Amino acid sequence: MTEQTLAGLIRRLIIDESMRAHVGHIGSALSIADILAALYGGVLRSASSHDPERDRLVLSKGHAALALYAALAASSRLDRALLSTYCGEGSQLGAHPEHVLPGVDFSTGSLGQGLSIGAGSALAARMQGSDRQVYVLMSDAECNEGSVWEAAMFAAHHRLGNLVAIIDVNGQQAFGYTRDVLEPTPLAERWAAFGWNVSEVDGHDVEGLQQSLVAADARDPRPRLLAARTTFGKGVSFMENEIAWHYWPLDALQYERACAELAAADRALVPAR
Amino acid sequence: MRSAFAAGLVEVAAADERIILLTADLGYTVLEPFAERFPDRFMNVGVAEQNMVGMATGLAEAGYTPYVYSIATFASMRGYEFIRNGPVLHQLPVRVVGVGGGLDYGHNGLTHYAVEDVALMRTQPDLTIVAPADPDQVRTAVPVLQQLNGPVYLRLGKESASVPGLMGRFRLGGVEAIGDGRDVVFVTLGGAAAQAVEAATLLSERGVEASVAVVSSLNPSPSDDLAVLLGETELAISVEAHYVAGGVGSFAAETIAERRLACRLVRAGLRETPVGETGSRDHLYARHGLMPEQLAAAALQQFELAGR
Numbered sequence: 001m002t003e004q005t006l007a008g009l010i011r012r013l014i015i016d017e018s019m020r021a022h023v024g025h026i027g028s029a030l031s032i033a034d035i036l037a038a039l040y041g042g043v044l045r046s047a048s049s050h051d052p053e054r055d056r057l058v059l060s061k062g063h064a065a066l067a068l069y070a071a072l073a074a075s076s077r078l079d080r081a082l083l084s085t086y087c088g089e090g091s092q093l094g095a096h097p098e099h100v101l102p103g104v105d106f107s108t109g110s111l112g113q114g115l116s117i118g119a120g121s122a123l124a125a126r127m128q129g130s131d132r133q134v135y136v137l138m139s140d141a142e143c144n145e146g147s148v149w150e151a152a153m154f155a156a157h158h159r160l161g162n163l164v165a166i167i168d169v170n171g172q173q174a175f176g177y178t179r180d181v182l183e184p185t186p187l188a189e190r191w192a193a194f195g196w197n198v199s200e201v202d203g204h205d206v207e208g209l210q211q212s213l214v215a216a217d218a219r220d221p222r223p224r225l226l227a228a229r230t231t232f233g234k235g236v237s238f239m240e241n242e243i244a245w246h247y248w249p250l251d252a253l254q255y256e257r258a259c260a261e262l263a264a265a266d267r268a269l270v271p272a273r
Numbered sequence: 274m275r276s277a278f279a280a281g282l283v284e285v286a287a288a289d290e291r292i293i294l295l296t297a298d299l300g301y302t303v304l305e306p307f308a309e310r311f312p313d314r315f316m317n318v319g320v321a322e323q324n325m326v327g328m329a330t331g332l333a334e335a336g337y338t339p340y341v342y343s344i345a346t347f348a349s350m351r352g353y354e355f356i357r358n359g360p361v362l363h364q365l366p367v368r369v370v371g372v373g374g375g376l377d378y379g380h381n382g383l384t385h386y387a388v389e390d391v392a393l394m395r396t397q398p399d400l401t402i403v404a405p406a407d408p409d410q411v412r413t414a415v416p417v418l419q420q421l422n423g424p425v426y427l428r429l430g431k432e433s434a435s436v437p438g439l440m441g442r443f444r445l446g447g448v449e450a451i452g453d454g455r456d457v458v459f460v461t462l463g464g465a466a467a468q469a470v471e472a473a474t475l476l477s478e479r480g481v482e483a484s485v486a487v488v489s490s491l492n493p494s495p496s497d498d499l500a501v502l503l504g505e506t507e508l509a510i511s512v513e514a515h516y517v518a519g520g521v522g523s524f525a526a527e528t529i530a531e532r533r534l535a536c537r538l539v540r541a542g543l544r545e546t547p548v549g550e551t552g553s554r555d556h557l558y559a560r561h562g563l564m565p566e567q568l569a570a571a572a573l574q575q576f577e578l579a580g581r
Contacts, residue, residue: 052336099363106334107362113355116327123328124335127313134331147355150324157319 007037027245038209060114112145141173156195203228281415330359345371345387360424375514392519406466409441430464446493454482472568
């Protein structure tokens with residue numbers, strides 16, 4: 001059996017399940033595979049999915065639910081058999097995540113709502129004297145939504161230093177490139193102007209991400225924003241930066257090619273024993 | 274009603290530390306009793322209703338019981354999708370408090386009239402609506418909310434006197450009757466109850482036996498209680514400061530149809546967008562046929578049509 005990185009396994013599960021279910025949103029899911037590998041590979045602290053003191057994660061870009069399910073499965077938090085019900089009749093694992101599934105903290109799917117939920121969750125932690133952290137994973141196009149900036153103002157004003165927002169800056173949205181639809185830059189400067197502690201990071205460098213995610217400076221009370229540069233469809237060459245893969249599902253030939261590329265990438269990354 | 278709410282909330286909050294109060298920068302001179310008593314559990318989040326509801330979702334998931342307060346239009350509609358995808362979808366005990374339901378904001382215009390909020394909230398089967406008719410009912414209802422683990426929309430009037438005969442009675446999922454006349458039963462919701470009670474008095478002076486069915490909560494449905502009252506009359510008139518679609522008039526129509534009651538229904542309420550004409554609440558009530566004389570006349574007209 002080929003040894004896999006956590007991110008590699010997440011990607012493979014994304015490809016397998018989207019193929020089996022014949023469902024799209026693959027590019028959006030692949031672009032956050034490394035961010036989720038960083039979070040589930042040691043950053044998120046939880047004794048169980050029902051532990052009130054667990055760190056919270058809000059997948060505000062809910063359309064990448066498959067990546068979340070894959071990360072839960074790859075880190076042994078979700079049964080593989082259950083993962084294989086993805087988008088099946090009667091399954092709890094829909095194309096957008098619902099909190100009824102253990103491991104999913106909040107239901108999402110309507111863009112622009114997650115940061116507010118995260119701000120409330122972070123405020124609750126502070127009021128309860130808890131050191132739990134709240135992570136909100138958003139998309140860059142999601143910042144088109146005005147409500148994101150309501151939450152951004154609130155979190156900065158109330159100095160929610162236990163709140164970390166990660167933006168998946170893949171530069172793409174449903175109809176085209178973000179720069180053509182609604183210019184998102186200068187993204188880091190905008191968030192900094194709203195009072196956030198902003199870092200620009202490589203969204204595919206798992207170790208680097210982990211260092212950035214846990215590198216809270218207790219003396220800095222600002223909420224943190226990680227602007228994670230990513231490649232839409234990362235890991236599957238014919239999907240990378242291709243708008244069409246926002247919605248398209250895979251055919252058999254594409255599936256074979258995707259699997260081969262992911263296996264080759266993992267062989268290159270993981271030293272043979 | 275606003276002050277009764279603030280006073281009632283202070284009382285329940287003294288016994289329940291989970292209760293916190295958020296406002297979107299409204300409630301000046303109303304919410305101070307809570308803010309002063311529980312400064313750590315009160316927060317003005319700024320003019321941002323969507324964020325307020327989203328935050329309340331995060332707070333409730335962590336064990337709090339957040340009350341989010343604004344004018345009824347903003348509380349119910351600005352963040353409606355946040356309410357639906359937050360407290361409703363997650364079944365969390367967030368209490369959305371909308372003040373000035375109906376036409377209570379008088380000369381402030383349509384932007385401040387909540388005349389479709391009940392319709393919007395009613396469509397959510399797991400969202401409890403509580404719409405007290407007067408301050409006494411508010412005092413009875415606020416502690417009852419504590420028993421609910423799911424979300425609530427609390428629709429308050431702005432200023433209103435006690436409704437004669439109601440005496441603060443309130444039961445979740447129940448209908449409170451005022452009077453026992455069955456020539457006509459007025460079915461009403463919220464502050465408009467006072468109009469209906471006065472109409473019933475006017476009718477009694479004309480020898481018509483009228484009563485008032487005060488609907489103060491929906492989801493759970495008070496249909497059983499209402500069916501008993503409407504099963505004993507041939508004429509029901511719904512009275513609400515709300516569009517006739519989706520509010521208590523629609524609720525009465527559903528009850529009559531689903532239970533095969535032999536009861537004619539006349540719906541009093543708004544049938545057009547109230548735009549281009551400002552004035553006091555009573556001026557607007559008259560404009561939309563909600564004054565007691567108009568309601569009594571509507572009943573008498575039905576008797577004439579029926580040849581009585």
